[in-house]
Amino acid sequence: MDFAFTDEQLAIQETTRRFAQERLAPYYMEREKEASLDMVAVKEMAELGLLGVNAPVEHGGMGADCITAGIVMEEIAKADINYAFMQLMTSSIGVLLSKLAPPEITNEFVPKLLQGETLLCMGLTEPGGGSDAANLQTKATKDGDYYLLKGEKTSISLAAQSEKGIVFARTSEGGARGITGFFIDMNQEGVTTTRFDDVGCTPIGRGSIFMDNVRVHKSQMLGTVEGKGFYQIMNAFDLSRTLIGLQALAPAISSVEETWQYAAERQAFGKPIATNQGVSFPLAEAETLMEAARNLCYKTLWLRDNDLPHTAEAAMCKWWPPKISFDIIHQCIVINGHYAYSKELPHQQRLRDVMGYHIGDGTHQIQKMVIAREKGGMVTLGR
Ligand SMILES: Cc1cc2nc3c(=O)[nH]c(=O)nc-3n(C[C@H](O)[C@H](O)[C@H](O)COP(=O)(O)OP(=O)(O)OC[C@H]3O[C@@H](n4cnc5c(N)ncnc54)[C@H](O)[C@@H]3O)c2cc1C
Missing domain, CATH: 1.10.540.10 (Acyl-CoA dehydrogenase/oxidase, N-terminal domain)
Incomplete structure (x- = not known):
């Protein structure tokens, strides 16, 4: 190794x-x-x-x-x-x-x-639900060489700022097998967007995309045949979920680094608070968890680079590192005392930002369903 x-x-x-x-x-x-x-x-x-x-x-x-x-x-x-x-x-x-x-x-x-000159969004989630994505309702109806897209996407990152979008729509009945991805112009006729007032990740922002008979040429379909969209996005999720593990863990690494320094300087009862194991042990535990989580993420990326199966590992990266990151940042806030309960310090912002990654790209529960399915078989899904 x-x-x-x-x-x-x-x-x-x-x-x-x-x-x-x-x-x-x-x-x-x-x-x-x-x-x-x-x-x-x-x-x-x-x-x-x-x-x-x-x-x-x-x-x-x-x-x-x-x-x-x-x-x-x-x-x-x-x-x-x-x-x-x-x-x-x-x-x-x-x-x-x-x-x-x-x-x-x-x-x-x-x-x-x-080249960083434009933005792209990805619309899968709908008002009816995000977890059961195979059940999406947006319709793509064939009209000669074109498709007419009708439906609503919601909770879409960068929806209001993006020039283009990839949206997933139903080209036929049949659950996951009836879903196709389309590349659309976010400024074209029939597309409107809104922006949400979120508690975190505000520079990215989320919003809804309304599509009212949006006309897209068949060449804007992802792939050469209809019905592959769900599998295409699930494959991309195996990478994005792993990267999110590292992304969501990173703010905790920063908070812990800053908190070690604060604990060495801050005095209570005539000595640095770091001399109390009640302060240093939670940080030592955080270091242990972060090390384990980073290794999980890098191992999963290595599996992907080597074309080895990694769907279960990607789901592990998506639920566990964001969860421990949130808990660790919370612990850092407690160690930083009253200063951290203010917008003067970044810990609270990191906490709110990381929370979004508990939901986006699939919640903890959905990741655990994926792990159970991969390890325990379809019986775990009741099938
Ligand atoms: C910051 C952020 C960014 C996002 N960006 C995007 C984006 O760019 N594009 C996009 O398409 N979507 C995006 N989303 C949406 C996200 O993917 C969905 O919110 C997510 O998949 C969950 O869907 P839902 O919110 O509709 O919850 P629901 O599907 O309604 O589920 C509600 C709750 O029930 C639980 N649940 C559902 N079914 C089960 C089950 N069988 N067993 C156990 N628990 C279950 C879920 O885990 C969840 O806790 C984003 C969300 C956030 C918060």
Whole structure:
């Protein structure tokens, strides 16, 4: 077993860390108030190759492996989890698009996306529910060489800011087998969006997408045949869920690092609070959990890079690291005392941001259903 990153990965990690700490970390709290990404910073990320790290070079990516995408994810998210979303979006659905869209789209839109010049959203969830995604109701009705999309998507990250979207719609009955993905223009006739007032991740934001007979050419379908959309997005989820593990863990790593320092300086009863095991042991436990969670995520990325099955592991990465991250940040807030119960310190913002990743891309329960199905068989789903 070799746990070491390669020299190239270490160099990318160092470049990413320097950029993230200098260019993103100082503005994390300010950006929450402005509820928008600084697109100049996104462009700078792109110039350093930090968008679509694992996307093919011919489409403007770095052509790196998924482990490298994870390294970038982690370093960016330690500074600002929202900019890491840009890497998440470009590495998962950006790559999905680059694999499945026709050349007009892969040659024009994907490079633009990876250059940080535009935004893309992905619409699967509907008002009727997100967990049972195979039951979605948005309809795509054939009309000559076109499809007419009708329905509503909700809780969609970047819905209101994106230039383009990938939306999943029903081309036939039959559950998961009747779902097809389409690439749409978010400004075209028939598309309207709203924006939610969220408790966290405000620079990304979520919203609804209303589609009223949106006309899309058949060439905008993902893949060459109808009915593959559900499986395409589930495959992309195996990567995004793993990357989310590292993304959601990173704010806890930052909070613990800052809290060690605070505990060494803050005095109570005439000595640094760090001398109390009641303070140092929760941080020691946090270090242990974070180490285990990081290893789980990197092992899962290694499985993907080696074309080995990793659906159960990806689901583990999606539920456990975000959960322990939330608990650890909460513990850091308690150790930082009253100062941390204020918007002056970033811990509370990290807590709210991480909470979103308990739900987006599938809740804890859904991940545990996936693990149970993979390990215990279909009987665990009552089938
Ligand atoms: C920050 C954020 C970003 C998001 N971004 C996107 C996006 O970009 N694109 C997109 O399409 N969606 C996005 N979502 C939506 C997200 O994927 C859904 O919210 C999620 O899949 C859950 O769906 P739901 O909220 O409709 O909950 P429901 O499906 O209504 O479920 C409600 C609760 O019941 C539980 N539950 C349901 N069925 C079972 C079961 N069989 N066993 C046990 N428990 C069950 C669920 O775990 C959940 O706790 C985002 C959500 C958030 C919070």
